[in-house]
Amino acid sequence: MSETGVHSSAIHERAKEAIGDAHLQEAYRSSTLRLYSHRLSAINQVPGFEPLRERARELKREVMDHLDYYLAQFADSVEREGGKVHWARTAEEACTIVKDIVKSAGAREVVKSKSMVGEEIELNHALEAAGIDPVETDLGEMIVQLSGERPAHIVAPAIHKTRHDVSDLFVEKLHSKRTEDPGQLTAIARKTLREIFARAGVGVSGANFAVAETGSIVTIENEGNIRLCTTAPRVHVALVGIEKIIPRLLDLGVFLRLLGRSATGQKLTSYTSILTGPRRPGEDGPDEMHIVLIDNGRTGTLADEKMREALYCIRCGACLNTCPVYRKIGGHAYGWVYSGPIGALITPQFVGLDQARELPFASSLCGACREVCPVKINIPDLLLHLRGNVQERVPETPQAGEVVSERKGMRLWAWAMKRPWVYSLGGAAVRFGIRWLPSAGGHGAQKWIARLPFYPFSNWTRGRDFPAPDSVPFRKRWKKLSS
Amino acid sequence: MTNKSPKVALFITCLGDQFYPQVGESVVRILRRVGATVTFNPQQTCCGQPAFNTGYRDEARQVAVRNLDLFEDADYVVAPSGSCSTMFRVFYPELFAEEPELLQKVERLRARFYEFSEFLVKVMKTEDVGASFPHRVAYHDSCHLLRELGIETEPRKLIKAVKGLELVDLQDNQVCCGFGGTFSVKFPDVSVAMARDKLRAAADCGAEYLVANDAGCLMHLAGYIHRERLPIQTLHLAELLEKHE
Ligand code: SF4
Numbered sequence: 019m020s021e022t023g024v025h026s027s028a029i030h031e032r033a034k035e036a037i038g039d040a041h042l043q044e045a046y047r048s049s050t051l052r053l054y055s056h057r058l059s060a061i062n063q064v065p066g067f068e069p070l071r072e073r074a075r076e077l078k079r080e081v082m083d084h085l086d087y088y089l090a091q092f093a094d095s096v097e098r099e100g101g102k103v104h105w106a107r108t109a110e111e112a113c114t115i116v117k118d119i120v121k122s123a124g125a126r127e128v129v130k131s132k133s134m135v136g137e138e139i140e141l142n143h144a145l146e147a148a149g150i151d152p153v154e155t156d157l158g159e160m161i162v163q164l165s166g167e168r169p170a171h172i173v174a175p176a177i178h179k180t181r182h183d184v185s186d187l188f189v190e191k192l193h194s195k196r197t198e199d200p201g202q203l204t205a206i207a208r209k210t211l212r213e214i215f216a217r218a219g220v221g222v223s224g225a226n227f228a229v230a231e232t233g234s235i236v237t238i239e240n241e242g243n244i245r246l247c248t249t250a251p252r253v254h255v256a257l258v259g260i261e262k263i264i265p266r267l268l269d270l271g272v273f274l275r276l277l278g279r280s281a282t283g284q285k286l287t288s289y290t291s292i293l294t295g296p297r298r299p300g301e302d303g304p305d306e307m308h309i310v311l312i313d314n315g316r317t318g319t320l321a322d323e324k325m326r327e328a329l330y331c332i333r334c335g336a337c338l339n340t341c342p343v344y345r346k347i348g349g350h351a352y353g354w355v356y357s358g359p360i361g362a363l364i365t366p367q368f369v370g371l372d373q374a375r376e377l378p379f380a381s382s383l384c385g386a387c388r389e390v391c392p393v394k395i396n397i398p399d400l401l402l403h404l405r406g407n408v409q410e411r412v413p414e415t416p417q418a419g420e421v422v423s424e425r426k427g428m429r430l431w432a433w434a435m436k437r438p439w440v441y442s443l444g445g446a447a448v449r450f451g452i453r454w455l456p457s458a459g460g461h462g463a464q465k466w467i468a469r470l471p472f473y474p475f476s477n478w479t480r481g482r483d484f485p486a487p488d489s490v491p492f493r494k495r496w497k498k499l500s501s
Numbered sequence: 502m503t504n505k506s507p508k509v510a511l512f513i514t515c516l517g518d519q520f521y522p523q524v525g526e527s528v529v530r531i532l533r534r535v536g537a538t539v540t541f542n543p544q545q546t547c548c549g550q551p552a553f554n555t556g557y558r559d560e561a562r563q564v565a566v567r568n569l570d571l572f573e574d575a576d577y578v579v580a581p582s583g584s585c586s587t588m589f590r591v592f593y594p595e596l597f598a599e600e601p602e603l604l605q606k607v608e609r610l611r612a613r614f615y616e617f618s619e620f621l622v623k624v625m626k627t628e629d630v631g632a633s634f635p636h637r638v639a640y641h642d643s644c645h646l647l648r649e650l651g652i653e654t655e656p657r658k659l660i661k662a663v664k665g666l667e668l669v670d671l672q673d674n675q676v677c678c679g680f681g682g683t684f685s686v687k688f689p690d691v692s693v694a695m696a697r698d699k700l701r702a703a704a705d706c707g708a709e710y711l712v713a714n715d716a717g718c719l720m721h722l723a724g725y726i727h728r729e730r731l732p733i734q735t736l737h738l739a740e741l742l743e744k745h746e
Binding site (some may be wrong): 342343381385386388389399424428436438466474482484491492494495496499 | 520679684725
């Protein structure tokens with residue numbers, strides 16, 4: 019249903035398309051702005067938001083520094099409560115585990131609640147290939163599934179769709195009456211889903227947190243479908259990335275206060291569920307609870323002391339809403355499941371740096387993401403680190419119109435910058451050379467160039483003019499100034 | 502301020518040297534006006550940021566290492582740029598993290614390294630440098646200046662002290678303009694789209710001038726202004742502080 023594969027190199031094309039699409043631009047602008055300003059007013063109401071962030075960061079650091087210990091504790095706790103733990107090293111293994119569970123439950127249909135890790139492992143594909151029908155029950159995810167797309171945002175999967183788009187989609191796919199009223203649209207979705215909930219044998223969920231001490235998984239939501247997914251079917255499967263562990267139930271308060279506010283600007287989301295083991299006698303709930311602990315590249319990140327910090331992420335999406343690049347190009351341009359600043363950091367861990375070569379560069383390094391991140395991940399710093407890794411380990415792709423490769427160009431540049439006379443000579447040569455370039459006119463003393471030759475300079479003049487260097491550089495003027 | 506005139510070595514930045522030499526001149530005259538002794542070592546070229554920002558650590562390191570020697574004997578080093586100051590103060594420590602001897606040099610340099618507006622307000626304790634400019638001016642926070650160095654109030658204090666000037670409230674003044682060093686040519690469409698947003702916001706608040714404290718942002722914004730023939734002009738903070746109208 020969704021497309022597979024990583025398309026990081028297509029980011030330039032897709033970004034261009036997105037920027038040219040006025041409809042999409044408006045959808046991203048208004049939704050991210052709304053989430054951003056909600057967040058702002060919500061955190062302004064909390065005295066001590068800063069210490070809370072510090073505390074969350076400390077907790078995450080503690081977990082990541084001793085992840086083996088906490089994972090073992092979590093697994094023990096789950097088994098103690100009657101749940102079953104499965105370990106998946108790769109996406110494939112994770113999918114196979116889920117398929118086997120569904121098969122032994124004799125189910126043909128699976129209800130799913132929103133799970134990014136489910137997207138990451140491409141679970142829907144795997145299930146469909148095995149003749150099992152996965153149904154997304156989160157409204158946003160359902161919209162995305164009906165359109166055959168991927169989520170465009172960690173928290174708001176259908177952020178790129180307007181009410182009007184959803185209305186069209188429902189008319190086409192669900193044959194519903196045309197309406198643009200959000201309440202009615204939700205009602206239509208709910209009606210469609212209700213029957214499916216009643217008959218599905220297996221419910222698949224993600225988890226926002228996994229508590230080592232108690233073996234609980236914690237889910238938060240606003241719609242109530244996760245509750246249905248995890249309790250109505252006879253079997254519940256929770257997909258849990260191994261970085262989701264927190265030490266104690268007591269610590270949950272810290273994260274919940276941060277997550278709701280950072281994600282949607284809510285003090286708390288409407289539903290917070292703490293699920294510990296399957297149903298006990300006399301209780302409602304599933305007969306079986308399976309927890310699939312998924313690595314899929316995470317231990318590799320853990321091993322890199324610098325990148326480890328990326329695993330602190332609690333998937334609130336605040337960095338996406340504040341990132342001016344994400345706001346312009348949207349989630350799909352990034353070419354994989356996780357988009358925006360955090361996506362640029364963690365995608366390489368899942369798919370390999372060579373597949374995600376472009377992503378660390380898709381940032382102006384403005385630092386707005388770090389400012390809003392509830393666990394203070396130093397995203398720009400890590401992006402710079404990844405850029406270094408890319409240049410050292412991944413062969414560069416030649417660009418149209420380049421005369422020297424980037425690497426050679428940088429070497430030449432460094433050679434010149436170490437020799438002030440070469441630097442000055444270079445400046446003079448440029449001053450001389452630009453006489454032949456098409457002028458864009460000028461105001462006052464400043465002359466402008468309309469078109470620069472050679473990649474990457476030619477890229478500058480795609481949408482901007484370029485100033486001609488001043489005829490007398492500062493170093494020449496200094497003599498006069500100092501006399 | 503001590504009675505001894507502080508000795509300031511300028512780091513003019515390569516963009517400043519080649520494209521905006523008049524900004525450097527303003528910096529010199531203003532620093533002298535407030536009582537500093539100014540020197541400029543023509544052996545300097547670039548801080549190394551283009552390579553560092555693009556992931557070429559080795560090349561960046563080679564260029565950076567020269568700068569550690571160039572500024573040994575000044576009381577202060579001052580640069581009219583947030584991003585180059587960031588290079589010295591935030592990224593050099595990272596670049597030389599594994600070389601203890603050089604790292605010591607970096608630490609000595611960092612402690613004396615100031616961005617221009619920060620130096621005026623924090624070290625020289627001056628806000629009014631005697632400028633007058635009766636125009637509507639918007640101030641754009643350059644990202645590195647704001648988020649890496651935390652310089653937010655200093656430029657505003659200096660701008661507010663300019664006689665006749667009206668500082669208008671630029672919506673989203675802390676959103677990146679889209680320059681981002683090599684980002685501007687690696688992602689030209691996004692970069693330009695971000696400039697468009699910034700300049701729309703500036704037009705909406707009726708600014709005649711858009712002031713920033715970094716040559717990179719200015720070059721990018723002015724390039725878009727010129728391409729689209731927009732009725733607004735850019736100014737570097739140092740140029741503004743020398744205005745007398
Ligand atoms: S990186 Fe930080 S801001 Fe971004 S989603 Fe993760 S926790 Fe939220």
